[in-house]
Amino acid sequence: MTDSAHTPVHTEDEDYGLETPLAGHPEPLPHVVVVGGGFAGMATVKALKDAPVRITLIDRRVYNTFQPLLYQVATGGLNPGDVTYFLRGLRLKQKNVHVVHEHLVEADHQAKKIRLLNNHWISYDYLVVTAGVTTNFFGTPGAKEYAFPMYSRSQAMRIRDNLFIRLEKAAKSKRADDGLRVVVVGGGATGVEVAGALAELRTAGLAPAYPEIHGDAFEVKVVQRGGEILKAFAPKLRSYAAKELRHRGVSLHLGAGVAAVEREAVVLTDGTRIHADLTVWSAGVHPHEEVAKWGLPQDEYGRIKIGDDMQVEGLPGVFAAGDIAVSPSDLPQLAQPAIQGGALIGRNIEALLAGRPLGELRYVDKGTMAVIGRRAAIAEINLPGGRPLRLTKGTAWLVWLFVHIMSLVGPRNRVTTLAGLVTRYGFPFHRRPIPIVGDVPTVRPPKPGTSAG
Ligand SMILES: Cc1cc2nc3c(=O)[nH]c(=O)nc-3n(C[C@H](O)[C@H](O)[C@H](O)COP(=O)(O)OP(=O)(O)OC[C@H]3O[C@@H](n4cnc5c(N)ncnc54)[C@H](O)[C@@H]3O)c2cc1C
Numbered sequence: 001m002t003d004s005a006h007t008p009v010h011t012e013d014e015d016y017g018l019e020t021p022l023a024g025h026p027e028p029l030p031h032v033v034v035v036g037g038g039f040a041g042m043a044t045v046k047a048l049k050d051a052p053v054r055i056t057l058i059d060r061r062v063y064n065t066f067q068p069l070l071y072q073v074a075t076g077g078l079n080p081g082d083v084t085y086f087l088r089g090l091r092l093k094q095k096n097v098h099v100v101h102e103h104l105v106e107a108d109h110q111a112k113k114i115r116l117l118n119n120h121w122i123s124y125d126y127l128v129v130t131a132g133v134t135t136n137f138f139g140t141p142g143a144k145e146y147a148f149p150m151y152s153r154s155q156a157m158r159i160r161d162n163l164f165i166r167l168e169k170a171a172k173s174k175r176a177d178d179g180l181r182v183v184v185v186g187g188g189a190t191g192v193e194v195a196g197a198l199a200e201l202r203t204a205g206l207a208p209a210y211p212e213i214h215g216d217a218f219e220v221k222v223v224q225r226g227g228e229i230l231k232a233f234a235p236k237l238r239s240y241a242a243k244e245l246r247h248r249g250v251s252l253h254l255g256a257g258v259a260a261v262e263r264e265a266v267v268l269t270d271g272t273r274i275h276a277d278l279t280v281w282s283a284g285v286h287p288h289e290e291v292a293k294w295g296l297p298q299d300e301y302g303r304i305k306i307g308d309d310m311q312v313e314g315l316p317g318v319f320a321a322g323d324i325a326v327s328p329s330d331l332p333q334l335a336q337p338a339i340q341g342g343a344l345i346g347r348n349i350e351a352l353l354a355g356r357p358l359g360e361l362r363y364v365d366k367g368t369m370a371v372i373g374r375r376a377a378i379a380e381i382n383l384p385g386g387r388p389l390r391l392t393k394g395t396a397w398l399v400w401l402f403v404h405i406m407s408l409v410g411p412r413n414r415v416t417t418l419a420g421l422v423t424r425y426g427f428p429f430h431r432r433p434i435p436i437v438g439d440v441p442t443v444r445p446p447k448p449g450t451s452a453g
Helices: 039-047 067-074 087-092 153-172 189-209 235-247 289-294 335-354 393-407 411-424
Strands: 010-013 031-035 054-059 063-065 084-086 097-101 104-108 113-116 120-123 126-129 147-149 180-185 218-224 250-254 258-262 265-268 273-275 278-281 318-320 367-373 376-382 388-392
Touching (some): 031 039, 039 054, 039 335, 054 087, 067 189, 067 393, 153 180, 189 218, 189 367, 235 250, 235 367, 235 376, 318 335
Parallel strands (some): 031 054, 031 126, 126 318, 147 278, 180 218, 180 278, 218 250
Antiparallel strands (some): 265 273, 367 376, 376 388
């Protein structure tokens, strides 16, 4: 039984996305409904810019999030607005899209309709599901309660606030060992980038600002189940990254997973107990559980099964892309597969409209990169012909900076992010940049009648 059985349902079709038909089109234009305005959904919408369709883009958030730089928000390097883009801003350049701030609840593919949380049903001619994934705690006891995930803008800001709350507390404490011990769970690119940025924050930003806190009392540790960090990278790059992290005072706990997270500790599978004032969880993702209600075939991890033409298995006209989807080529859950898959969906919808055969995804793996800190990064770039170019140090850092700035949505975000990153990494101006401070509760006198304690 679906939850619609308990709630009144508006059966009439909402007029979402109804634009005046293009000149010369007497019929209402075909309706493309895109659920999720992330990398994949935005790519589909943009690919359909000049197509004779009306598009309804539905997202439960009002903005698109550039997740690869969320850790910069979490560690005081960037402002949240630098890495998010107002989805309705799309309308300034693309008039065939209508943006709706809602949440997909269920789908009836026989009737070609979806239901939103506001109980409106929307009919579609083509449905595109690009709703992404969410944090996977792998059922680890205490992880959901005590660890901080970093999948959204608000979660990144929560981490930043807690960093500063804890630092202020330590600065007021008389105990020499009171400080900030951060444990980062997961030694993939995200975990390494968070740890590197925290080390940067400590050395360049906070050491002078918090003379009360002894240097050793601000620790950063990475916990990784496998024997090495960054397993997606070449061995030479992995060992460079590990060396750089250690050089910057990050300790690596390799070869044991997390058995439990407690309020002030992380317990490893080998029994080690690590003191943690703040545990950042960057260990894995899985599709939202609600996907099961969307009437789509799923694999054992909950991902929607699609063909190489991006259509959902057994449902012509219904497409999926990005982290939520799995094709026969089983591409990694990264931005480029989402962008390339989303763009192909746009082209394939146009092909269906024109009666042409659908194209198949020929994924172009451009490479991968991770930043460790000031003038330190690793980059593996696939040159034409398949030869990899492996870069480290300042060169990789410059490539990383260029790629990230160019990938951001919107010119203002590119300018502010460039300014933020150049400031943070001290090139060529600030040697000791002042971090963007988190919110620490205001100190106020107690209200009359309440106890001060
Ligand atoms: C911290 C972090 C760092 C990362 N770093 C990198 C990196 O350096 N390089 C890289 O290539 N990849 C990186 N990734 C992965 C990359 O961000 C994802 O692969 C990419 O975002 C997938 O795009 P998507 O369109 O599938 O999903 P998303 O970009 O997640 O978009 C999904 C959208 O769907 C919306 N949505 C979800 N459920 C619903 C619903 N029921 N109804 C309506 N809307 C809904 C969400 O609000 C969201 O806007 C990182 C991810 C994270 C979390």
